Amino acid sequence: MVNEDNAHRLVDTLVARHDDFIARWAQTVGESLQGRLSTAEMERELTDLYEAVCQALRTGGLDDPGEHFGEVRSLLIELSRNRARQGFTPSETARSVLALKEVLEPELVNGEDGVRVYLRLARLLDDLALLTTEAYVRTREEIIASQAEQLLELSTPVVKLWDGVVGVPLVGTLDSARTQVVMEKLLQTLVESDSTHAIIDITGVPTVDTQVAQHLLKTVVAARMMGAQATISGIRPQIAQTIVALGIEFGDIPTNASLSDALRQALKEIARDTEENAGALL
Template sequence: MTTSNSAAQQRMEDLLGTAEAQVLQRWRQMAETPEDELRELYVAFRAALSDPQGDFSDVRGLLAEFSRARARQGLTPSETSRAVFALKEAVYEVVEATGDTETLRAYIWFARLVDDLGLYTFETYSAAREKIIRDQAEALLELSTPVVKLWDGIIGVPLIGTLDSARTQVVMEKLLQMLVDTGSEHAVIDITGVPAVDTQVAQHLLKTVAAARLMGAECSISGISPQIANTIVTLGIEFGDIVTKATLADALAHALRRSGVEVTAPRSARISVRAERS
């Protein structure tokens, strides 16, 4: 730190100590923030200014937490930064009242310092907000990819919406874990709610089926509409020996039969299910 900056730092520390009550009151009014939050920051500011090395790490730590708290509250980054920049205005009123040239020069140094800290607050807020969005997206992803038990030894994965790499990974992990937890040997992946199947989506489905097979489970894919069937043929997508069915009911009936359960549909249209006798 240069001699001039050191002198400015000392002068501003003295000023903040002398006019603490006035500055805090005006800062609270302009920042529209509870005084206890600002007081902690104010004390950290004074401690940093009194440090010969000018260490503002504690101030930055408090500002980071201040930014994260406001991000969780849904406030904008501009509102958060303005709360910090308001300190300059509060201090300037005191500096202007002194009419001292040296104090004004020291204030210019202080204003630049607050500007840097305000930008740091903005960056921290943005990072915190991005994390919140990522966490929410992951939570929604978990909710949008349920794995349910359809029958003893049979689980189902109803997919709705676009199937991308990230979602495929979640589906695969949940499917494999459910296979282990339930000891199931059959899985039905239903794509009735998938708007379109292209080469990429098909590859994701094939990877999921391959992973399930490594666990010793047979997979079938249901929800193949005429439009999707036409797209698959047009694109030349090969599902190989993977069983595909038009409806979830057809796929479940197939899985039941493979499990040794006979499915019959009497004339009354009621469906009865009975285990085959050996």
């Protein structure tokens, strides 16, 4: 346990040496960040954090870092999120806290009481540094998940090929998550473009197994439920042989060797439907 008077003296020292300690802390952190963060922004972050730590120590002391450290934790989480977005490493982020130990050690380690106070403060700063790592990791996970979602969106475009015809050129492996994105974008585009035909092109899909076939069938069924005729194109000879060998059945789903063949067939069907509708009106 740290004597309450010693804790108060610690706070008095931190407050009295406010500008000096912050300047030295900012210099130490700046050396580790190697100029990749503006000095003004770094000093603002460290000043806010330093003052919050002083206030927390004044309120609750060193032996019970509870709710009174709420503001400190909030500032550290925000600092960690900023560092993660700016591309710094977890170690560089944690050092923004740990560097304060280097600044304070020669000033506080003076006599038995000074050593005791410093060691308790050092443990507290270690805990806060761990908090920065946890917040950093969570932020990086969020960034990675967001980037993966954006890449998934970019890798599954739905394009308008002709009036009444939309196409989905698939490239790469088709899994459950990607199938869901394809479905959503295809159905949305069908509605927005008032299209009656959808062509799912698998020219860029390296292999087709039972699982991929099931994903394709789900997409076709979803398009049909919207009243659109769905066609699968890009059935290369190797793909056709694999489909036959696996016993995969596409049922009554039209297939074509190329996207151009599928588009040609779709335009013929649209022209035929237009003639039939015109004849019915007459």
